[in-house]
Amino acid sequence: MFVVGLTLGLSGLIAHVITNILPVLIDREIRISGIIVDENTGEGIAYADVQIVGGPSKETDGTGNFEFVVPVSRYRGGVTLMVFDPEYKSETLEISEDLERPVAIKLKSLQKKSLFIGKIKKFQISHWLGHPTVAIDVVLTNSNPSSMKVEELIVYLEDPRGAKISLVPIYLFSVNPPQALRGSYIRINSNSDVSISAEFGYQTPQLLAINNKILQNSPAIAPSPPIERPIFQKALVDEMKKFARDKFLWEEGDWKLNLEIKTEVENVVKEFQFSITESDVIELKKVIDIYDFGYGVLTQMRFAGPEPGFVEIANIH
DSSP, rough: HHHHHHHHHHHHHHIIIIIIIIHHSSSEEEEEEEEEETTTTTEEEEEEEETTSOOEEEETTTSEEEEEEEEHHHHOOEEEEEETTTTTTEEEEEEEOOTSSOEEEEEEEEEEEEHHHHHHEEEEEEEEEEEEEEEEEEEEOSSSOOOEEEEEEEEEOOOOOOEEEEEEEEEEEEEEEEGGGETTTEHHHHEEEEEEEEEEOOOHHHHHHHHHHHHHHSSSSSSSOOSOOOOHHHHHHHHHHHHHHHOOOOOOOEEEEEEEEESSOOOOEEEEEEEEOOOHHHHHHHHGGGOOOOOOOSSSGOOOOOOOOOEEEEOOO
């Protein structure tokens, strides 16, 4: 009996050492890893916060993956992961066994309301060799409890006869606050406004073709205004002026401007109306007479001449 008891006692002691002492003395590391995905799309969620309760935290990478390297002695009883992202409902996951098996945690997107397109603070019309361009300063408001990603701003005009003219982005002047601009998209924080100032224009293959000809015949260094003599040959100037007058699309009457904001959830559309007068058309055409000097045609001189070539429209609503 004594021998049996001693044997059992030694067995218990050995088990205790293996279970509790050795991991401390030989504290190997384990990897706790996985991916955070959108419940609806299955796509990885970049830069979500993942935390081991009572331990470290880190962000997911650009594809939603995460990995922790932790001592086995601290977490051999299991871990609890908590995941946070401003656009999703927080999630908790308990892992009690097989800790090194990668996990997939699905997050449910917070319900988003429509983005609100506010008033246009400033609106100017112009033309590039007769083709309409517009400069817009508009405010977007996000009243949602989470941020929204603006992927694209689509603009088109409707002339007095109802014909639609699609415009493409030409130049982004500013985004305010600047940190809202995230490379190829704009991120509007929850309960926040963003002001976007940009130029859009109508482009055709014929316009691009004559513009290439202008670029090929432009001076290597653009002259600084005021310019006292022509910088283009007469034949090219005559071609530019004829093209601009033949293709000129602005006309007197009531016009419409449609803004379409494309987000990751939906497209939001708002229609504005404005009027152009006969004097506005005359003012816009004046710049054609000074194409000889590069005004109105060279990118850096489109609005720099004695005839600025644009009209500010105050009656847009």
